[in-house]
Amino acid sequence: MSVTNPTAMEHGLQSCHGCGLLSRPAPGAHEGRCPRCDEDLVFRKPDSLQHTLAYLVAAAACYVPANLLPVLTTTTAGGSESDTIMQGVVLLWSPTGWPLSLIVLFASIMIPSAKILALGYLLITVKRGSITNNAQRVRLYRMVEIIGRWSMVDVFVDTFTVSLIQLQPLMSVEPGPGLLFFAAVVVLTMLAVESFDPRLIWDTADAKETQKKVQYA
């Protein structure tokens, strides 16, 4: 790239995540406060990569029991039966129910794993100082941000299945231990997304650009 891209950080300016105002911190200061909305300001989210990595590792650790432990236990006169998320998807598969089955498969199994992989990819490329595919990488980040919430679907499915099917002694449904781990995956991946600072994607390329300029000057 031959075009120079002036960034706020290079110019010692901080932009506010609360209100978007651009302002200058006191000379030498790294932290400031927004004069318009009182938000605490920094150049980049502090320890963004470490925080994102921590949430991501925790989410990946919870992902295993979330998929192996049962999320629902159905008790009928004939005995009780426990279902994991994947078994729930299979049970839902029928000539009329297959679209919903696909939605659950997508929201509960594919979105959480895709989120963990996508954030892992962003973390690795930023850590290694990649300067390619910046626009695609920031688009990937935004996509993860938007679709992430939909993995909560299964938590709500289980909540309302449990609360409606309370027909003791004929039939009752109880939540299983997998539900807590699954909810943890959803929350932890959302926190990982929040703590990642997409501006880090651009910083290496900007720094190299500045270096080049200094060399030629």
Place this chain on the structure above:
Amino acid sequence: MVTRRKMSSQVQHHHSDCNRPLADASVIACLDCDLLQRIPEVDNGASVRCPRCDKELWRHKPDSHNRTFALTMAALFLYIIANTVPMLGLHAAGREAFTTVVGGAHQLWLDGQQIVSVLVLFAAVISPALQIGFLLLIVLGCQRQRPPAWVGLFLRHLHFTRTWSMIEVMLLGVLVALTKIADYATVVLGTALFALFALVILLAAIQSAFDPREVWQRVAWAEPDMQPSLAGNAEAKS
């Protein structure tokens, strides 16, 4: 600590811990890639995007205040209905059962899943309430020519309530649960379910009607001495 004048374009003040604004408020940095740029004034309905990363920086929404006010009042009304009347019912073996959103969370709590219960309550009941409440306070405060600084406080935290408010996700979950349960019992749809559907549409409409930038340009600043004069503000708005 004494703050010194470093650039002539800045206003000199004596707040040691507070940042100084730029003289030109239309200069901003993209929140996704930090690129410095000037936001041009665009026509109603048009949007401004970052040339480097394509993030939408601003969309000029027509009649933002009045539309947001009307939609928020309607959302408040629907929210109250949605959380007071039954959402789902069930007939099976001569018995009936009804539940509300809060009832669903309550049953999870009774079954020993307290943490998940609180999460469901937070995402489906508390966050939407905060979202609607914050919006209502913002539009009420914006009735004044110069909205007071607490409007900025609520507007700053609106993003958080939107992130965790998951009514649309819950509705999809209810739909799936209904399909499951329909195998065992006759399902009755309650009034609250229809209210929630309408609420999801209203919240999306608020999202496309509300222009936060318009409020930020008018609101009284947390640091009143730092705020550019009204004349400068009016110039930026026109």
